[in-house]
Amino acid sequence: MSSADLKANRPLSPHLxxxxxxxxxxxxIAHRATGIALYVGxxxxxxxxxAAATGPAHFRLVSGLAGSWIGLVVLFxxxxxxxxxxxxxxxxxxxxxGRGMGKPARDQIAIASIVGSVVLTVLLWVIGLLVW
Amino acid sequence: xxxxxxxxxxxxxxxxxxxxxxxxFWRQRLTGLSxxxxxxxxxxxxxxxxxxxxxxxVEILGHPFVAVWLLLMVVSIAVHMRIGVQVVIEDxxxxxxxxxxxxxxxxxxxIAVGAVSVFAILKIAFGAV
Numbered sequence: 001m002s003s004a005d006l007k008a009n010r011p012l013s014p015h016l017x018x019x020x021x022x023x024x025x026x027x028x029i030a031h032r033a034t035g036i037a038l039y040v041g042x043x044x045x046x047x048x049x050x051a052a053a054t055g056p057a058h059f060r061l062v063s064g065l066a067g068s069w070i071g072l073v074v075l076f077x078x079x080x081x082x083x084x085x086x087x088x089x090x091x092x093x094x095x096x097x098g099r100g101m102g103k104p105a106r107d108q109i110a111i112a113s114i115v116g117s118v119v120l121t122v123l124l125w126v127i128g129l130l131v132w
Numbered sequence: 133x134x135x136x137x138x139x140x141x142x143x144x145x146x147x148x149x150x151x152x153x154x155x156x157f158w159r160q161r162l163t164g165l166s167x168x169x170x171x172x173x174x175x176x177x178x179x180x181x182x183x184x185x186x187x188x189x190v191e192i193l194g195h196p197f198v199a200v201w202l203l204l205m206v207v208s209i210a211v212h213m214r215i216g217v218q219v220v221i222e223d224x225x226x227x228x229x230x231x232x233x234x235x236x237x238x239x240x241x242x243i244a245v246g247a248v249s250v251f252a253i254l255k256i257a258f259g260a261v
Contacts, residue, residue, distance in 0.1 A: 032220060039213045039241075046248040049202075052193055053252035053261055055188040082171070089164045096161065124175065132182045 024111035033086040034081040041078050079124055084117035156215060163212035170205035175199075188261055199257035203250060210246035215237060 029043070051062040065071045091113050096102050100109050147153040177198065181189050192198060217238050225231040255261060 035213070035216050036220065039217055042209060042213065042245045045206075045209075046252070048195075048246045049249050049252035051255075052186075052190055053255040055261060059186050059189070086168060086171070090169060092164075095159070124179075128179055128182060132181055 023107045023114070027088060027091070027113055029109040031085060034085040034088070037078070037081045041081070042077055044078070074127060076121070080121040082119060083120040083124075084113070087113040087116050087120075148255055156219075159211065160215055163208050166204070166208040167212055168200065170208055173201055174205055193253070194256045194259065196257065199253050202253045205250040206246055206253065210242045214242035
């Protein structure tokens with residue numbers, strides 16, 4: 001057997017599709033995805049602050065964009081990403097202490113952070129839209 | 133079990149081959165905690181600012197307490213997101229050159245966002261608008 005054959009016939013370690021999908025797998029990758037979304041979105045934060053520092057015309061432009069249909073959709077999504085990532089951080093703080101790592105507990109914490117992020121996002125937007 | 137090549141001091145310090153020990157992990161958690169506190173305050177601030185005219189917004193953002201809070205938040209976020217995305221790059225980008233390019237751009241991005249935000253906050257706080 002040549003070395004090329006050996007390489008081709010080598011057993012591979014099981015990949016993602018082999019495993020039964022679990023809540024912990026979802027929150028793990030979603031924590032990364034929301035982290036990256038929040039990372040990109042800091043441009044909006046910097047832009048908003050810069051607009052406020054530039055003058056009323058620029059600030060009105062940014063406020064108008066934020067309050068437009070597409071702006072509200074982006075901000076709603078951004079709020080959810082922030083809530084999910086924040087609750088994910090709290091989840092990691094809990095796991096850091098060694099608690100909640102058992103079979104039912106870890107899935108319960110994962111599902112709680114998903115549900116909690118949706119509840120917090122809707123709650124914030126209800127408050128926000130009432131104030132606005 | 134200690135290797136004769138490892139001095140007792142090195143073992144006690146526990147900083148490993150990168151001489152950083154668990155600093156990356158620690159910083160991620162530390163800034164995660166400070167983000168949690170600072171961004172909670174920021175969300176309350178945003179709700180309080182909703183629908184207000186420009187002069188009100190600038191006056192509130194320029195209040196010393198608010199301005200310092202925002203400065204801390206922006207720096208905390210910049211550090212947290214830089215080291216967070218650094219791990220993502222290290223995990224997924226395997227080409228040596230491309231990986232280092234991504235790591236450099238990641239640092240530039242975090243510093244740029246931080247610098248623009250800090251500049252804006254200071255300009256407002258010092259009454260230059």
